[in-house]
């Protein structure tokens with residue numbers, strides 16, 4: 001690139017003429033206007049760019065950033081627009097709902113502010129279906145993140161990042177030489193607030209329906225300076241480009257999350273113990289279960305809380321192999337009924353998009369009645385539980401497991417009179433599903449989205465006397 005020479009006015013001070021004064025005035029005025037209009041971000045950025053302003057991930061990844069590209073293709077970040085449940089929820093529920101209800105009309109474009117940002121910026125609403133293989137399929141691509149220079153306002157949420165596409169790619173390091181493009185350091189990319197621009201979301205009813213970054217910022221990890229990157233984009237020795245330098249701390253684009261069973265497993269550690277270790281049939285034994293969140297930097301579950309379901313199942317197996325289900329002892333807090341498995345129906349508001357105003361709903365939990373559920377319910381404007389975060393007008397009790405929090409649950413077992421003597425094994429299992437099974441089945445979401453991931457188990461023994 002050619003540098004324009006900047007020569008300060010030779011020949012000393014000049015007396016300003018009338019013309020140059022008015023030019024100066026105009027320049028000052030334009031500068032003031034430019035400062036008042038901050039670059040468009042969030043909803044205001046719709047249609048302000050074109051697809052051609054951004055390179056494709058294939059371009060970045062095929063010959064230069066090969067390893068990072070391969071990692072990204074394995075992460076959900078590359079499938080935000082194409083993944084089956086995203087496609088089903090957007091095209092079957094969100095788009096038709098937006099076309100029927102003025103209050104939520106904005107989500108037809110807005111979902112893609114986070115899921116297919118380049119299509120949103122190009123004003124492509126709705127983008128073609130994933131099968132048509134358009135540029136929307138790039139999802140959250142290299143260029144989405146590596147053109148970001150900051151965010152608008154004081155709280156990151158609803159895709160309020162500021163994009164500055166062009167030949168300069170923003171990254172974590174200074175003074176790099178790249179044969180393909182210029183680079184500049186963006187300290188913002190290395191902050192949790194950057195992730196928060198998409199990982200915090202407010203519904204059209206002004207309710208926080210996604211708050212992973214806010215949960216983190218109130219928790220212990222933020223205070224210790226442990227950022228999202230430290231658990232989701234970990235560092236290892238290596239190159240970041242084929243011809244590039246070796247670094248001791250190359251940022252890995254892993255983004256392990258809910259779609260990596262290994263990330264979810266072991267998140268919560270369990271211990272269950274009885275109050276007495278020997279008992280006779282007819283007696284009462286109380287079991288206490290401790291659940292410790294040792295792994296997440298935010299609550300568990302986080303993010304798509306309306307979809308996820310985490311529940312503890314406790315079973316006793318007697319010496320003759322008979323199985324007894326133990327129900328959790330209620331604690332009596334407000335809204336607790338949403339945290340204990342029941343056979344109620346919910347999610348009636350799916351009927352709006354589906355054109356079935358009298359839709360009776362599907363099973364609220366699809367887990368054994370009486371099991372403790374760790375969740376925060378979302379309610380539609382009619383007060384019914386919803387999985388449509390854009391149709392969320394209020395939130396219920398927050399009974400999720402916070403970072404490093406321990407929750408205690410108790411289970412009272414009135415031993416049946418005919419309980420056989422010998423060891424009674426009591427096992428607690430914490431289960432996780434990315435999507436409530438009844439909803440997944442109803443909408444024909446492939447079963448992998450509703451499969452059970454066992455987070456952890458623990459067992460104890462009580463000796464039953466003859």
Ligand code: HEC
Nearest residue numbers: 195199213216227228231257258263295296297301302303
């Ligand atoms: C101390 C480590 C740690 C930190 C810090 C951390 N996470 Fe996580 N995160 C995890 C673990 C473990 C999981 C898997 C369990 C789960 O799904 O919540 C997870 C899950 C997730 C999920 C999937 C959640 C779900 O239930 O669908 C998202 C999204 C996520 N993290 C984003 C973030 C963001 C954004 C930040 C920073 C604001 C962050 N994480 C900070 C450990 C961490």
Ligand code: HEC
Nearest residue numbers: 060065068069072140141142145172189190240249250251
């Ligand atoms: C969701 C946002 C996001 C996406 C998508 C993304 N990156 Fe990054 N990338 C980051 C962040 C954040 C960092 C810096 C991490 C830090 O500060 O520790 C980074 C760092 C890098 C670095 C420098 C690594 C280092 O350690 O110096 C390169 C090179 C890079 N990314 C290339 C790519 C390419 C190529 C793609 C697409 C295949 C891509 N990125 C996709 C967020 C992203």
Ligand code: HEC
Nearest residue numbers: 076080086114115195198228229232255256257258259260
């Ligand atoms: C441009 C928006 C955007 C930005 C910026 C962004 N994400 Fe995401 N992220 C998403 C979307 C959308 C998904 C949902 C993918 C899907 O469809 O399941 C997601 C999913 C995830 C997941 C869950 C993956 C899984 O297996 O389910 C993790 C973990 C995650 N992001 C971490 C981060 C971290 C860490 C940062 C900051 C370095 C970040 N994200 C920045 C949009 C973004």
Ligand code: HEC
Nearest residue numbers: 085086089090094107111114158159198201302303304390
């Ligand atoms: C502010 C950014 C943002 C907006 C706006 C947004 N999403 Fe998301 N979405 C995310 C992030 C981040 C995740 C990942 C959360 C997690 O992993 O728990 C996600 C997850 C999802 C998932 C779950 C994916 C899975 O496989 O588990 C679906 C489905 C989804 N979004 C659909 C939509 C629809 C439909 C809209 C519009 C009504 C929308 N999203 C609007 C950021 C956003």
